[in-house]
Amino acid sequence: MDELNVGVIGVGLQGQIHAKSYSLLKEANLEAIADINEKKARKIAEKLDVPKMYKNYENMLEDPEIEAVSVATPDFLHRDPVIDSIEAEKHVLCEKPMATKIEDAEDMIKAWEKSDVKFMVCFENRWNPPFRDAKRKIENGDIGRPIYIYARLNAKRSVPLEMLSWSDKSSPVFFIAVHTLDLCRWFGESNVSVVDAHGCSGFLKERGADVLDSVQSLITLENDVECLMESNWILPESFPHGYDFEFGVYGSEGTLEVNTTHQTCSVTTDDSFIYPEIFRIMSVDDSPYGFVPGAVRHFVQSVLEDKAPMTSPLDGKAATEAALAILESIDKNKTVKLSE
Numbered sequence: 001m002d003e004l005n006v007g008v009i010g011v012g013l014q015g016q017i018h019a020k021s022y023s024l025l026k027e028a029n030l031e032a033i034a035d036i037n038e039k040k041a042r043k044i045a046e047k048l049d050v051p052k053m054y055k056n057y058e059n060m061l062e063d064p065e066i067e068a069v070s071v072a073t074p075d076f077l078h079r080d081p082v083i084d085s086i087e088a089e090k091h092v093l094c095e096k097p098m099a100t101k102i103e104d105a106e107d108m109i110k111a112w113e114k115s116d117v118k119f120m121v122c123f124e125n126r127w128n129p130p131f132r133d134a135k136r137k138i139e140n141g142d143i144g145r146p147i148y149i150y151a152r153l154n155a156k157r158s159v160p161l162e163m164l165s166w167s168d169k170s171s172p173v174f175f176i177a178v179h180t181l182d183l184c185r186w187f188g189e190s191n192v193s194v195v196d197a198h199g200c201s202g203f204l205k206e207r208g209a210d211v212l213d214s215v216q217s218l219i220t221l222e223n224d225v226e227c228l229m230e231s232n233w234i235l236p237e238s239f240p241h242g243y244d245f246e247f248g249v250y251g252s253e254g255t256l257e258v259n260t261t262h263q264t265c266s267v268t269t270d271d272s273f274i275y276p277e278i279f280r281i282m283s284v285d286d287s288p289y290g291f292v293p294g295a296v297r298h299f300v301q302s303v304l305e306d307k308a309p310m311t312s313p314l315d316g317k318a319a320t321e322a323a324l325a326i327l328e329s330i331d332k333n334k335t336v337k338l339s340e
């Protein structure tokens, strides 16, 4: 097999980026897309010249031509399409968070363990060029042993208020902080052990979204690396980039800091000042570049080369467990210890 035939389930904002990434990848053929919003699916199929379009993903899974799928349905709706795809013997790339309930994560893992398919959870920041480079420097010993990690990832208020019709079924923890949770686990090379979190709400609730405004989490990993994570989704619309992302690893021999907010480029006109998106997806010489295509390419290559993907459903479950511990800590105003 030197090319993979793929389909995408859920072609909202993120599913479209998966679809675009597959369509630009030489080693993938974007054969089909499926979305319960038929009008949207038809529009995307026409735009990306996708041969097959389905309203029900179950019909897409009956197609023997399709070998692998991306699942990019809303945060709380990953379970069924993932399990149905695995049972139809399709390899699966599932968007983060893998699940918003631990039972869903466990059901997906059970289905995967009974199968022969690859199942990757799309923690795409592991393919974000600045983080990739930082990880290599740490593995190289440039800053010694990590002692403390700081991670701040914030989004604009339009994300819960306008962009996501389902924001009240997610939270800044599931939609945003799972990225930094995965980075803390990846850079700290250990699982989350203890969580002490605080959150505030009211601003978004007054504006129609019954969700937390902001979450601050102090996390201890099993190897005693301490992490401080902050996530809010109340940045004003005038913020010059789609998100605010600051990350630092403080080690025994030095410090390493990543800031992807500024994207290394800015554009100022009479009316605005922006940092244009560079790292998520762009096309360079007709090849996809950026962290989403990087993750998608890794998934395709893992299937074609029959290798385990870098991010497994066990990483997905670990992030979901830690996210639930953060929410429990906020809800009960107590420190939460994760079971071994």
Ligand SMILES: NC(=O)c1ccc[n+]([C@@H]2O[C@H](COP(=O)([O-])OP(=O)(O)OC[C@H]3O[C@@H](n4cnc5c(N)ncnc54)[C@H](O)[C@@H]3O)[C@@H](O)[C@H]2O)c1
Pocket: 009, 010, 011, 012, 013, 014, 015, 034, 035, 036, 037, 040, 055, 057, 072, 073, 074, 075, 076, 077, 095, 096, 097, 164, 165, 174, 175
């Ligand atoms: N928007 C982002 O910047 C972003 C970034 C990274 C990851 N993600 C993740 O990607 C996933 C999707 O997020 P989004 O922002 O694209 O949401 P979205 O609401 O824009 O898109 C979700 C799509 O799934 C479709 N859908 C729902 N149920 C379906 C079903 N049973 N079968 C087929 N289609 C179905 C909806 O009609 C919609 O088009 C989420 O898990 C999110 O956390 C989003």
